[in-house]
Amino acid sequence: MSADALSIPHAVADAMRQELPDVAEQTVAAIVVEVPSYAGAFSGAMGRTIENAVELALGGFLVLASAGGDGDASTPIQPALDGAYALGRGEARSGRSMDALLGAYRVGARVSWRHMADSGVRAGLTAEQLARFAELVFAYIDQLSAASVAGHSDELATSGRVRERYLERLANRLLGGGPREDLLAAAERADWTPPRTLTAVLLPAARVRGAVALLDPRTLRSTEEVPGELVVLLVPDAEGRSRPALLRSLGEREAVVGPARPWHEVAGSYARAVRAVDLGLTAEGPEPLDTEDRLADLVLRADEGALADLRAQALAPLADLADGAREKLTETLRCWLLHHGRRDAVAAELFVHPQTVRYRMGQLRELYGKRLEDPRTVLELTIALGVAPPSNRRP
Template sequence: MAGRRTETSDGKLAHLAAATSQRLPRMLDDVARLLDEHWPDYAEFIVTERDEVLVSANMFLQRLLRMAKWDIAELSGIAEGADRFGEQPLFEEIGRAQWQQGRDLTSLLSAYQIGARVAWHHVAEVALEVGVPSDMFASLAEAVFIFVDQLSSASARGYVLEQSESAATRERLRDELADMLLSDRSDSAAIRAAAARVDWPLPRQAAVVLVEPDNPVGSALLGRLGQSCLHVRRQRLVCAIVPDPGGPQRRQWLSSALRGAGAVVGHAVALEHLPASMHIAELAAQLRRDHVLTDDPVFVDEHLDSLIVHRDAKLFDAFRHQCLAPLAHLGPVTRKRLCETLACWLRHLGDRRAMAEELHIHPQTVRYRMAQLRELFGESLDDPDNRRRLTLALAWGGSEPDDL
């Protein structure tokens, strides 16, 4: 084959191969010594697995010497990516293992470089002793560093692939856990197992946080809540499950972190009640879209009364029509004025002075309006149950029931 060396050169290489094989134990000792200061685990591996490492090192040297038979053009082909000896899959796996064991890639690549320097030192010394021709010596040097570069690239590729795949798998498992927590069909044993797979400590309580899917600011702020929160994207809402929302300073943290996000924070519940809490939070989100709730963010536990009242709009409208039926025949202006007066009377428990101050009218006007109301409602104004109903109808229905 064009580019192969002469038979004499082959003899020199055979002599070189024999001599370097004898030096392998010294070579490994040098590598272990250099690694011991910064990477003692690698040094210990060389010592404890010496026989296995010697076999691998000898294979490396034999392949290196075979590469030395090629001229620079052939070596350039290897440098451009040809895996002539099929080592890349093995070193990709080494890179993957490096990520799996929680080690950084830099230490592995540095160890490769140290091994290459020590190997070249010994090989070059023997090559000079046996009189390897200068062109072969140059090819040998080129081969050493091409070989190490390729192995380093393979390990780096394996490391990055494993990192990416592990991240994707972890996110998928976290998504599965979140779906289980929000499903009313998941048992506690399955949830514990799913949480253990992603190393998510099961909290005593949790809450859901919802933002609108078309709100990029809300989605971005939700994403900054950190890895302690489980993130879920549903068709109508972007959601996160926040552990222990009632912990020290957690409410203040959520209020600050979510300001401007248009978020709804569900009430804190035990994990088995999260599906029901999610339903209530979704109702609160709808009321926020309807501008019934306007806080930023909305904390559901501060608005449970509004949620109870507004969860069925048709039922509430029917209730208001029933409670305020005595006012239905009045004109809009009179009806509004009397509704305001009646709501004020209920708030102040009939204190006319307080009513006059709030409504900015004379106490005599208060007396006159109340006389109108008593004529319309009769004795029902003195019925405690009816007062509760009127309070509910006026407090959440507004003071302008134009649709009566």
Template sequence: MAGDGSTGSDRPWTQVPRELADRMRPHLDAVADDMIAEIQARVREYDRPPDAPYSSALRTAVERVLHYFVERVADPDGEPESVTAFFHAIGRGEAGEGRSLDAMQAALRVGGMVAWRRIAADAVRLNVPPAALGAIGAALLAYQDELAAAAAAGHAQARAAVAGEMQRRRRRLLDMLLAEPPASPESIADQAAAAHWPVPRTVAAVALGRHHADARQPAFPPDVLADLNRPAPSLIIPDPDGPGRAKLIDRALAGCIAVVGPTVPVAEAGRSMEWARRTLALAERGVIDEPDGVIRSVEHMSTLILFQDEELLAALSRLRLAPLSHLRSSQQDRLAETLLAWLQSGRNANEVAMRLHVHPQTVRYRLRQLEDLFGDQLLDPDLRFDLEIVLRARHMTDRERIMPPARRTASGEVVTLRR
């Protein structure tokens, strides 16, 4: 932080006559008094009673600044005691108290003005040549910049440390909210207070998938708990159903595959995350259509129920679609598509034709085939319900089957309902 005489910023010091240091030393106490009085008059934050700790700290700082300045005039190439570390500590302290550096920087400017005024007034008496006077002015400005930079560095360092600690507390809070079993309300309240996170009435968990290569890094509102570095990147959104929150969430998550779990009480954040992750897994497989915006689990509850137990679903599919099993795959696809459309359209052949964009006569031909294959099963409401379940699932996994390999996840074997 302090110069060592080897940089360009030290040139003004080398041009100041060294003998001026001895002429300045007897006047340092008077200059310090003038500086303190002027600073307290011009900078409101320093206007304290003489016996206040803040006033004592101000005097200590002013005296050290003046002492170092004179010592540097006396020996610009030496290594006198540096006050840059002192000002670095001041910057850290101001940040720790939650204050900006505005008052300190104003005090530095006022102090420099007083010092220059005294030097200019005494220049004739001290027999200071004009060239040396100019060098002193340049040295004062460089010195002021040096101290301000040291304070700013300390302030930034402290703020970064505070921010890092706060981020660690918020990540710990996120872990507690998503823990299974959930942490106690008392533990959550204590950690939330430490993380400066007001506990909301409701939350929604967000599961994040891949991030588009050309998209910006997500930026979240300060009340959102986020950890993008965990194996399963996660968010907790407070009061997700509040005014304007949905649009805010959509903007923040643009460019990501993101699933918002259902809105739940704070203690059930883990359940919201479980649903969000299940929805995300189905979206990445292609079972759930991936829209341009954010996916919301509550809009896909029936699909989540349908794929809750895929082995059981596959067994039901084999049982109910057994009449199709001896046909070629292309025949199975056509008849399964027709049967699903028929069940979804209230068993209206003309509507089926419009849905499938085929001639009504073609639909009637296929329906006769289905009647021959399934017989009285098509008359039983319970069996029709089972058929619609397995045919819907079959249709969804058809999307998964044709998904490009790069779109698949690495979460394990995909269960399809082809037979």
């Protein structure tokens, strides 16, 4: 049969079009009953807006169905497609999945078909035209559903990228520090709830994906450039008893972990971790470098030049000795300071006889004189010998 025979006569279409407001109203009423999540969304002014949208979509269909073969009635005209696409995006922005909307389409197709079919029969449609009409109606609804699904997916993708950029900007703001009020505003824009604390973690870019999968989902990633091509992660609430779990999660990932700080003061944690990297501190195994275990190194090497000058000044009395003698006396002096002069403890650590310790300390007292009894000299020697120079560090 020709397309003309299967199209809706213009007179029939006009009669059906007059009933569209009632059809749209009954369609929305049925959706509210059968899709409970729309009961609130379709009330009041919004309900009237949806009714108008349904009437527009069905009116567009009738235009195509009565076109006498000039168009495919199963393909929605552009305004209806645009409306369906926008409806899908709106659902995503409202935080709803497509389940409710697709359910609404199914209910709407059934209800609108029943009422439009009744109108068509009263207006004189043949059985064959009515069957074809049913095919076109449901194909038309499928096209509208597909447009809404596309809108929903596009909105999720867009909003996801936008939020990701906001989160990155928030991480960068946190690393730079600033007034708490400004940081709170940035957190609100990113839809990110501030935790109690944040811990800065530096690790190679290649290790980030695997680490993030094991960390708190609220973890932030900064786009700030760190020497050594490292990436900065800000991990929430990893203090106290939670810190060991963080360190285990980062095992063998070449990470450097700063201290936990109040979330708006995480810039201090970041600065500590960067300082550890700048000083070349390394972990003593596959575990991450925990800066909390290296505080003495960080303090004593805060100014490498000043530490070198202090070491040279404090050890000046030993400068003219032969290398071997200077090394023995330096190590003995270090142990004597660490063990607060307990001769047996010094001897045990050096694996020598206590008399040897007594002899060496006699030599040191000859070189330093009464300065070994001066608290300030003792402090300077303790600092100078507390961290061995990098080139002489023992394994």
